[in-house]
Amino acid sequence: MARTIQTLRLHSLSDSHLATRTMPRVTQAYVEELPAARRRWVLWTVLTVFLGLVVTLGVVSLAAYQASRQPVLAAPISAVPIPPSAPPATADVKLTACQKVREYHSGAVTLAVTNHTDATASYVIAVAFQSPNGRIRYDLVTLTVPYLGAGQSTTVNAKDVVLLPDGFTCKTVAINRQAVEPWTSTNG
DSSP states (O other): OOOOOOOEEEEESSSOOOOOSSOOSOSSEEEEEOOOHHHHHHHHHHHHHHHHHHHHHHHHHHHHHHHHTOOOOSSOSOSSOOOTTSOOGGGTEEEEEEEEETTTTEEEEEEEEEOOSSSOEEEEEEEEEEOTTSSOEEEEEEEEEEEEOTTOEEEEEEEOOSOOOTTOEEEEEEEEEEEOOOOOOOOO
């Protein structure tokens, strides 16, 4: 019969907390068996799998909750459709000025926007500051024109904050025109 040696740790309930083989005068004490290395590995594996399962179930339940609470649009955002016979949005926007602001070594752009449709429209316009050959884009600014009535015109300006080299050019890269209901005040 083979003898196995087990490591024991002595826990004292007195002032002496040192593990020893011989017990000094201790009024009360208990001995704890240390788990074997294999038992510890199994324990940690089971705990890790359990915690992973709990976290996974939590994430799945949160995703399901969020998916069930997504708002449903009752009506389309644009109540007034732009007729297909309307001119393209690029015809509504004209780049009138592209210049360097000397104080800040940055650029400034000015656009003239005219609504050629029969409905009130809002515009979002992206203008790029780029190299003369168009290969390097230094920055992109976005200008907005809200609630521009049918047949109305306006001018919008934007200044860039990025340092630009001499000789840059401006180019309108995107225009989004959205038909909207005319804005009215609700204050009496």
